Amino acid sequence: xxxxxxxxxxxxxxxxxxxxxxxxxxxxxxxxxxxxxxxxxxxxxxxxxxxxxxxxxxxxxxxxxxxxxxxxxxxxxxxxxxxxxxxxxxxxxxxxxxxxxxxxxxxxxxxxxxxxxxxxxxxxxxxxxxxxxxxxxxxxxxxxxxxxxxxxxxxxxxxxxxxxxxxxxxxxxxxxxxxxxxxxxxxxxxxxxxxxxxxxxxxxxxxxxxxxxxxxxxxxxxxxxxxxxxxxxxxxxxxxxxxxxxxxxxxxxxxxxxxxxxxxxxxxxxxxxxxxxxxxxxxxxxxxxxxxxxxxxxxxxxxxxxxxxxxxxxxxxx
Ligand SMILES: [Cu+2]
Numbered sequence: 001x002x003x004x005x006x007x008x009x010x011x012x013x014x015x016x017x018x019x020x021x022x023x024x025x026x027x028x029x030x031x032x033x034x035x036x037x038x039x040x041x042x043x044x045x046x047x048x049x050x051x052x053x054x055x056x057x058x059x060x061x062x063x064x065x066x067x068x069x070x071x072x073x074x075x076x077x078x079x080x081x082x083x084x085x086x087x088x089x090x091x092x093x094x095x096x097x098x099x100x101x102x103x104x105x106x107x108x109x110x111x112x113x114x115x116x117x118x119x120x121x122x123x124x125x126x127x128x129x130x131x132x133x134x135x136x137x138x139x140x141x142x143x144x145x146x147x148x149x150x151x152x153x154x155x156x157x158x159x160x161x162x163x164x165x166x167x168x169x170x171x172x173x174x175x176x177x178x179x180x181x182x183x184x185x186x187x188x189x190x191x192x193x194x195x196x197x198x199x200x201x202x203x204x205x206x207x208x209x210x211x212x213x214x215x216x217x218x219x220x221x222x223x224x225x226x227x228x229x230x231x232x233x234x235x236x237x238x239x240x241x242x243x244x245x246x247x248x249x250x251x252x253x254x255x256x257x258x259x260x261x262x263x264x265x266x267x268x269x270x271x272x273x274x275x276x277x278x279x280x281x282x283x284x285x286x287x288x289x290x291x292x293x294x295x296x297x298x299x300x301x302x303x304x305x306x307x308x309x310x311x312x313x314x315x316x317x318x
Contacts, residue, residue: 065166066244073098076167102137105160148175189291196291220262227283232264
């Protein structure tokens, strides 16, 4: 699929999701047939100038992915309840459809039927996994969560005949838990000797161009390998509520114009002001690595000053 078609289906997917959410708000029931008002949600971005009603509908239904365990008639249903810190676990779940049965038929997106992202609630740890089908609509993935705490798991998929969805559920790991502060705003990440720099700004409500450049020992990497049908895969999560924003690369391997690095270009649209965590998966010399960033909206400087330790008062003491 070319980029235009991909973008087109992505936009369409969003529109259908919004349309579905609109329908779900009116009546609880099967969401098999698209609600009649689908067209208004789809038209809203361009028709907003003239028609106040459309603006209201758009605002009401513009919910980012990953915040709900059930959306548009589809529900993420974990079958595994206990996870111990540091212990590999066969984590299983189903996605039930509008008919109440586990979904078994999916569309492939980025080389996979389902993408499974697990992050700690404090956004310190990130995993991008690909569960396997264990039969009867059950998904199975070997999951190791490093330490005690609360995690958020996202299932990113597109059911056959439906639109793309990201459902989210919490995963709890028992034990003593020390939440960490959000990593400081930074446009440079290092992983396994690679340095990735980020250029571009996040502007709420607008497709924002982000350019990520991969170097190693000061030399640009020109031979990135395709991973999931692209030279990079970027997941953006909003701090505080972990709204999930799937970001798409500009161009793909083999399209005749996209280079295998050192720069990977993405378009991201964030829904609001705030801080976001960005996780870039890229593959080089046979290994996938993740570079992570914290980026605020609107800031133009490489970094905002970090609070000094003296500013951190213990307001909660008694
Ligand atoms: Cu994936």
